[in-house]
Amino acid sequence: MYYLRRLRSFNICGKLLRLFYQSVVASVLLHAVVCWGGSISKTDLSQLEKQIRRASSVVGTRLDSLAAVAERRTLQKLEDILDNTRHPLYIVISSQESRWSLNGTLIDLGSDYRRHMSGGSLIIRNLDKDQDSGMYQCTAFNTLGSILSRRASIHFAYLDSFKTQSVRSAVNVREGQGVVLLCGAPPHSGELIFAWIFNEYPYSVQQDSRRFISQETGSLYIAKVEPSDVGNYTCVVNNTVTKQKVLSSPTPLVLRSDGVMGEYEPKIEVHFPDSVPAAKESVVKLECFALGNPVPEISWRRPSGVPFPSKVKMKNSNAVLEIPNFQQEDAGMYECIAENRRGKNAARGRISYHGKTEVKKIFFKAVLLFL
Template sequence: MKMGLLWKLLVLQSFIGCLAESTTPLRPVFVKQPGSIVFPMHSTETRREVTFSCEAQGYPPPSYRWRLNDSFIAPRLGSRYSFSGGNLQISHLNKEEDVGIYQCLASNSLGTILSREASLHIAYLDNFKTQKRSPVRVRDGQGVVLLCGPPAHMGDLTFSWIFNAYPTFVKQDTRRFVSQKTGNLYIAKVEPSDVGNYTCVVTNTVTKSSVQGPPTPLVLRSDGIMGEYEPKIEVQFPEVISVAKGQTVKLECFALGNPAPSISWKRVEGVPFPRKVDVNKASGVLEIPYFQPEDAGVYECVAENARGKNAVKGKLAYYAPPQLTEKPQDLQRPIDESVVWECKASAKPKPSYRWLKNGEPLEPMENKLQVVNGALTISSLTLMDAGMYQCVAENRHGRVFTNAELRVIGKTGFFLP
């Protein structure tokens, strides 16, 4: 009888211990965060719906909210926005209203954490609005630029030009060049065989849709032949281009001139090109795949013919978005003590730092709260200081978030969330 009673007491004690353990408050921790989305508006999907994922663990189980461009989303009956657990669903996408930066907030009794940023872009390609273009009149031997003027769009574009009728496309060589930056067609030196109609074809690489512009007639003037002249560089790259590690860089350079100029490339520092560098399309494009920090520097394009030469330079600058190297850890401290949290990140250019408490910006307070080089100091702790803190390291190329919990010990010795 006594053994049976003892066994029941042990079972009851074990149950009470498990119950106490299962109800211990646990801070929210993300196990799934939203990722950026590019939605093709002209895809075969008819519902035009996207879902941003968000899931956090914690006790009590976290509740969720969402922000679009720093404004909270409030789903209403009949709204295009709806929640499913922590996920955000958007139906009947609208490219004017839905494009932007989304963030998920997960909250429980211990505080709130803010997810990383996720962008929504809606890729599309409108039709050309202009239906007719005026003839472009040039002399034999003169250089010319035919403008594409792509229509409104979102998503990367590629360009080609039809000569007179499909499927005859302009072939690029030392005399003709199609810029994949602007879509314009450049003819270094016009010849009689170039006379005809030119049509710009624009293709969206995301939606896979294409549109054609109105034909541009190229007409040869009858008032003489253009004499020889030195190269005039019409296609050139920016003075400074920021490039991330691993990206592919394409520099364009093309010149008008009579005779048709030749294009050559070099690094100003005298450093030879690595084998991976590719010069194609009659030297009009310099391509550097898998960009590395050692590829940074000043590059020069030289256009030359019998009448002279010209050159343009541009700097490839290596950049890196922030990556955390030191993260704050969860802390528990008694009332009236101080807290120092270190937060460091590697980045180029160097990152700046800011802190959030429960998803809201933390403002420095004299003799109470300071942020110096990413380190957060909180003096004279009170119960009001307990909560979820996040360090944000950012530069113009990106930002990263890291989370930590502060629990304050009351006079009784208990932790107070």
């Protein structure tokens, strides 16, 4: 690692830094990983992964984790054994058999023409929502014993239509007041993206410091209502998996005639939970938005005083904090602050780190194919 840092200090290009890492650093850290990668302790694994992350920051690109390298090399070793009939382990590995279960019940391949096995893989044709939804597991066994695979699940994405198609009840507010227009997404499965139409297509609501569309709730938040906001609002829901799109009934926004709302301190209406679990290398997004007059300004900080790394991004006028490639050092307490000249309020929550499932042994490669 010392020499890797020294090379970077001489402004060596990234390609040469990666070459040095692979030929020197990785050859030491990952030597014979096929032999010990499945039985390494959690403490040792954490230390080695930490070194790889440090190397990643020096090289300036994401490097494969120990688990990824161990799995790739182990599978390659198994494939090499299967290609060599003279290898001492060829008979043991080639005699392996596999069984598949669905929700804990063994799948009877003889009674279902849609399902069959090929090289240990379960192939399903003409997927059926009622018959094929659930949790799958493969059991591989040979003369030395058996092993159970990790679980694989099938969930069918869908998006129903909104039930009510008539115009929704009008929302009456005073000028200067904050308001929340509820979307109320219909029954669905799969990731959703929300947008709002103002009056009629293609005029969509543009997000800024005064207006925010939560991708968690789908609701539209207007921090401080102005006369130009009067009109009809329609929630648009898109399913990213099925590519379906449904529209709600319009919600009229009407100004009350009993005066203008005076100034008041921020009221946080959108905030992340007190506890947010985050998987290693995932993208974490925290939302925070407040109603208020004047329009509140949103800022973020870590109460521990640790500054945000350069990878952290603030979006939608700071209403969204995004942490790409989440790592253990990103875990901890985060705070959102909404402030205007009338005062300020804050919301806090803790992001907890969850590493990928540790794989102790890899004896086979079981693949679930969906056709």
